[in-house]
Amino acid sequence: METVIIIVAGVLVTVATYLLLSKNLIRVILGTAILTHAVHLLLMAMGGFKGESVPIISDKHTTYVDALPQALILTSIVISFAVTAFFLVLAYQVYKRTNTDDLSKLRGYRHE
Amino acid sequence: MNNLIVLPMVLPLLTGVFIVFFKSYIQVQRWGTFILLLVNVGISVIILRQIQIDGIISIDFGGWAAPFGILFVADSFAALLVLTTNIVSAICVLYAMPTIGKRRETFYFYPFVNFLVAGVNGSFLTGDIFNLFVTFEVMLLASYALITLGGTRLQLKESLKYIAINVVSSSLFLIAIAYLYGTLGTLNMAHLSMRIAESGQTPLLTVISLLFLIVFSLKSGLLLYQWLPGSYSTPPTAIAALFGALLTKVGIYALFRTFTLLFYHEQQITHTLIAIMAGVTLIGGCIGAIAYNNIRQIVAYNVVIAVGFILVGLAIMNTTAIEGAIYYLVHDMIVKALLFLLAGTMIYLTKSEKLDEMSGLIRNYPSLGWMFFITVLSLTGIPPLSGFIGKVLLGQGAIVAESYILLLLSFMSGFVVLYSLLRIFMSCFWGETIISEEEETPLSKKVIFPSAILVVLTFALGFGAESIAPYVQDAAYTLTNPSVYINAILPD
Amino acid sequence: MKINEVILQSVSKIVVFIILTLALYLFFAGHNAPGGGFIGGLVLASSFVLMLLAFDIETVKKGIPVDFKLVAASGALIVLLSGLGATILGEPFLSQSFAYFDLPFYGEVELTTVTIFETGVALAVVGVVVTIILSISEDV
Numbered sequence: 001m002e003t004v005i006i007i008v009a010g011v012l013v014t015v016a017t018y019l020l021l022s023k024n025l026i027r028v029i030l031g032t033a034i035l036t037h038a039v040h041l042l043l044m045a046m047g048g049f050k051g052e053s054v055p056i057i058s059d060k061h062t063t064y065v066d067a068l069p070q071a072l073i074l075t076s077i078v079i080s081f082a083v084t085a086f087f088l089v090l091a092y093q094v095y096k097r098t099n100t101d102d103l104s105k106l107r108g109y110r111h112e
Numbered sequence: 113m114n115n116l117i118v119l120p121m122v123l124p125l126l127t128g129v130f131i132v133f134f135k136s137y138i139q140v141q142r143w144g145t146f147i148l149l150l151v152n153v154g155i156s157v158i159i160l161r162q163i164q165i166d167g168i169i170s171i172d173f174g175g176w177a178a179p180f181g182i183l184f185v186a187d188s189f190a191a192l193l194v195l196t197t198n199i200v201s202a203i204c205v206l207y208a209m210p211t212i213g214k215r216r217e218t219f220y221f222y223p224f225v226n227f228l229v230a231g232v233n234g235s236f237l238t239g240d241i242f243n244l245f246v247t248f249e250v251m252l253l254a255s256y257a258l259i260t261l262g263g264t265r266l267q268l269k270e271s272l273k274y275i276a277i278n279v280v281s282s283s284l285f286l287i288a289i290a291y292l293y294g295t296l297g298t299l300n301m302a303h304l305s306m307r308i309a310e311s312g313q314t315p316l317l318t319v320i321s322l323l324f325l326i327v328f329s330l331k332s333g334l335l336l337y338q339w340l341p342g343s344y345s346t347p348p349t350a351i352a353a354l355f356g357a358l359l360t361k362v363g364i365y366a367l368f369r370t371f372t373l374l375f376y377h378e379q380q381i382t383h384t385l386i387a388i389m390a391g392v393t394l395i396g397g398c399i400g401a402i403a404y405n406n407i408r409q410i411v412a413y414n415v416v417i418a419v420g421f422i423l424v425g426l427a428i429m430n431t432t433a434i435e436g437a438i439y440y441l442v443h444d445m446i447v448k449a450l451l452f453l454l455a456g457t458m459i460y461l462t463k464s465e466k467l468d469e470m471s472g473l474i475r476n477y478p479s480l481g482w483m484f485f486i487t488v489l490s491l492t493g494i495p496p497l498s499g500f501i502g503k504v505l506l507g508q509g510a511i512v513a514e515s516y517i518l519l520l521l522s523f524m525s526g527f528v529v530l531y532s533l534l535r536i537f538m539s540c541f542w543g544e545t546i547i548s549e550e551e552e553t554p555l556s557k558k559v560i561f562p563s564a565i566l567v568v569l570t571f572a573l574g575f576g577a578e579s580i581a582p583y584v585q586d587a588a589y590t591l592t593n594p595s596v597y598i599n600a601i602l603p604d
Numbered sequence: 605m606k607i608n609e610v611i612l613q614s615v616s617k618i619v620v621f622i623i624l625t626l627a628l629y630l631f632f633a634g635h636n637a638p639g640g641g642f643i644g645g646l647v648l649a650s651s652f653v654l655m656l657l658a659f660d661i662e663t664v665k666k667g668i669p670v671d672f673k674l675v676a677a678s679g680a681l682i683v684l685l686s687g688l689g690a691t692i693l694g695e696p697f698l699s700q701s702f703a704y705f706d707l708p709f710y711g712e713v714e715l716t717t718v719t720i721f722e723t724g725v726a727l728a729v730v731g732v733v734v735t736i737i738l739s740i741s742e743d744v
Contacts, residue, residue, distance in 0.1 A: 020276075020280065025272070028276060032276065032279040032280060032283070035279075035280065035283045036279075036282075036283050036286070038283075039283050039286045039287050039290065042287060042290045043286065043289075043290040043293075045294075046290045046291070046293055046294035047293075068293070068299075069290075069293065072242055072289070072293075074642070075242075075246060076245075076286055078642065079246070079249045079253075079282075082253060082732065083249070083252075083253065083256075083275075083279055083282075085732075085733075085736045086253065086256055086257070086275075086736075087275055087279070088740070089736060089739055089740055090256075090260055090268070090271065090272070090275065091272075092740055093260075093263060093268060094268045094269070094272060097263070097265055097268060098265060098268075098269075103272075106269050106272060107269070115691040115696065115697055118691075118697040122684060122687070122688065122697070125680070125684055126681070126684050126685075126688075129677045129680040129681045129684065130677075130681065132673065132674065132677035133674060133677060171696055171697060172696055173696060173697055173698040174690075174696060174697070174698040174699045174700060175695060175696045175699050
């Protein structure tokens, strides 16, 4: 299971890198979102899976998974949710002001 | 158990949330924020003094004992930086009041400043590496909002770059944390330090440490500073001053913490790399500071030079050099804020950012001119101003460690700083005045007063170096002896 | 072109209540089972989003005359104050406690201070999500 997840995380990082390097602003934002998801998978794999255990201690389950990575992932999901939402609003504002989402036309300081 | 040390983070959050309810009462927002920051200054002084008496203070949130729960730890290094942060941000808020503009003020400028301060203070005080990530994100989210606030076209364009690079580096940060947790099974910094010491820092851990180095270098602008000048020179002056004074310093703090507390076993790899990166940063920053004709760019590149200079102290890694670096860090937070405020005031008065479009300002605004001159001296490290003691100690440390190249580079950078700023001084303040008395923009006392406080502070820090010496020495001692930190958190 | 939204509107009038019930269930389940303030808050927010999709913003705003920025702020305020409450009693920041009470009709019920904290989280999530959605959709 860990192997599969690690490979999936690797594929996601590849996709994210490809998207991040493109010139379209929305693609870049999607790239950052996918990158964080890849990292979440990595975090989960780092905690180990132990078969099909759940991160809950109760009478029904004899083995349980380390719950900390799940807590870390939840925190990180919240943060990346906020960041991605903010980034999308910003992209929309930029598009409204400049009428373009092409990053090569959105060069900054020295080109103004 | 000491709840006092959560207050520097919780109080700004509370105030920030609270003043959201007073959207249209700007006075409440302004003075609420300012008074809060003053209270925070008081609290950090108390914390600093208490550390001298009781040693390192820590608190486990919700009573979950270390290493299982998350915790805040205040040692002298963290408390000194928290103190400086609150002082500098209070003054920046004071400067923002007359200059930032009504539109930004009603659009939650003050709440975001509060959140930024909360994030910065939290990053200094946390004792858990994942918590460091969270407080970093609090700080960064606030900074994203601040950098785009008011949204001129240029600001939006530059902020895209800033946000993209920070989101990617945050992901890298999380990857590094994941690997660290996978190998060591803990996130508490003291516990991490213990386990790394037990394993003798295996090659795997060294690789992870390099990942951390990349992450924090991106945040602090060490070698990977290319995003910095653009994004620090577009927002309004008060925000730029906050950024220049605080944000890179948090990255520097994280580098100091990780490479003195956690990864100090393989110094010939990690610290050599830091040395090379610091050297290149110094050179790159110097080139940038000389190359540009735009005041804001020159000032922003001066931030880069300071980052390189402070990290030379970490690269040398002996008590004297680290002591010097801490002095310089505190000094730099104050003086960089001052420099940004003065440069911003010049731009506000002349409505231009170009060197060759200003001349003879000292005739119109003598106080501004002299303050700028004092800033130049302080940044170059002329005694008795605050930059002196840090430079001397750092140089001493470099000589003891026989790293003469770093010594040469860091002191040559001092000359470049002097040259780049004197260039501003000569072309903008000297010469024939081009502003006649009728068209002179009046310089109100409210605008110049915050800079005056900072000038007084740089003098005070220079003359009073003796009085803060015990705190700095204690901070350097804790940094160079990780066992002090570990014993305070995990007594057995 | 005017699209006939009658099916979406009448379905969502019922579905919104189902979502709200689910949100409340998830919110209270979160104490000892999957769920909690964040997830409950997200589900709650999704019901608002559904309303915004089915009806236009003006109608929803007239029905729910609340500034969601303030909802988010009050949520954050509750979170912080519930954390600070412990410090007044001399406990470490963010300490929580729970106790069992005998309520009429319900029997023994576990009441815990975490619920206050979670309420804050839920409110903050609802406020932030709806604010984001509104800020994008308002000026289209």
